[in-house]
Amino acid sequence: MAAAIILRDLCFRFAKSEPYVLKYLSAEFAPGQIHGIVGGNASGKSTLLGLISGVLKSQIGYIRRDKDLRLAALPQNPKASFVHDTLREDLLELGTDLNLVQELSQRLDISHVLDRHPYDVSGGEAQKAALAKLLLTNPDILLLDEPTKGLDAEAKLEIGRIFSRLALEGKTIIMVTHDLPFAAMHTQSCSLLANGELIAHGQTRDFFMGNSFYTTPTNRMTRGILDNCVTVEDAVKALQS
Numbered sequence: 001m002a003a004a005i006i007l008r009d010l011c012f013r014f015a016k017s018e019p020y021v022l023k024y025l026s027a028e029f030a031p032g033q034i035h036g037i038v039g040g041n042a043s044g045k046s047t048l049l050g051l052i053s054g055v056l057k058s059q060i061g062y063i064r065r066d067k068d069l070r071l072a073a074l075p076q077n078p079k080a081s082f083v084h085d086t087l088r089e090d091l092l093e094l095g096t097d098l099n100l101v102q103e104l105s106q107r108l109d110i111s112h113v114l115d116r117h118p119y120d121v122s123g124g125e126a127q128k129a130a131l132a133k134l135l136l137t138n139p140d141i142l143l144l145d146e147p148t149k150g151l152d153a154e155a156k157l158e159i160g161r162i163f164s165r166l167a168l169e170g171k172t173i174i175m176v177t178h179d180l181p182f183a184a185m186h187t188q189s190c191s192l193l194a195n196g197e198l199i200a201h202g203q204t205r206d207f208f209m210g211n212s213f214y215t216t217p218t219n220r221m222t223r224g225i226l227d228n229c230v231t232v233e234d235a236v237k238a239l240q241s
Contacts, residue, residue: 004031004065004141004172005052011060012051021047022196024061029189034163034173036183036204038214039193045176046076048193049143052174065141072139076146076176078130082118087129090118094136104132107162109155123150131159135166142166144175148182160186184208184216184230205230 010025022044029035037045050056052063053073065071075081084090087110091101105111108128113121121129127150134142148156156179163173163186177183183190183204190207192200192214200211208215208230215230222229226238 002031003028004069005029005174006064007052007061008064009061010048010051010058010063012047012056012058020059020196022051022058025193025196025198026061027191027198027201029172029174031172032167032170033188034167034175034186036187036190037174037176037193038178038180038183038190043193044196045193046145049073049145049174049176053143069140070138071141071143072134072137073143074130074134074145074147076149078123078126079118081130081133082126085117086115087118087121088114090129091133091136094133101132101136104135108132108158124152124155127151128155128159131162135162139171141172141174144173144177146177146179147175148177148179156182180208180214180216181218181231184218185233 005028007025007027010022011020012022013020025048037048039045047056051058053071082090084093091105091114092098102111105114108131110125110128110132113125113129118126118129127147131147148159151159160182167173187204189202190204191198192211200207202210208219209228218232218235219230222235226235229235229238
């Protein structure tokens, strides 16, 4: 399976007088999969999304992807996505069918706030509305910066289901996240950045089983007690077996 995006030896710094934020980073992202990028603050995660999106340009290395693939990005501050006085106007500015807007709004549980100003809704509601606006562009590749920020558990489950459906449709999702349980449940591969370097990358289960610090609370609590548990569902199944 050909990679949707290939990164080779990426190095990036914001100014010549500053140190590199990313250093010789190489990775491949398969199409039709959800990829998680994790790491501490200032590890280079959001910068990497900026390079993949084309907003930033690397000084060394290259990024290769099919130019025919439509790419869309969700910023860490979702309210930066809105330019109109109501969420409804923002969603409809894309010339999208009203029925599709209503269907997606119901699925994301934001129908009740469509006529509000984007700055008059909660952080979670703004996050879901920004994701709805992104999905209405029908992208092939989605770049998401903290997509579950501000969401409650139920909303996260629905977002996860939507991501899974998008992946089944062949769309590629690359998301930066601090939400390790969400990443463990909904991604197929994960990468760990530290000090601008890619220090771990692999299939999600292997990734979390092989990390002592960047792993899920479930894996950390069940080590030595239950085998191969990364998610709460894994632990429940192990206890029932």
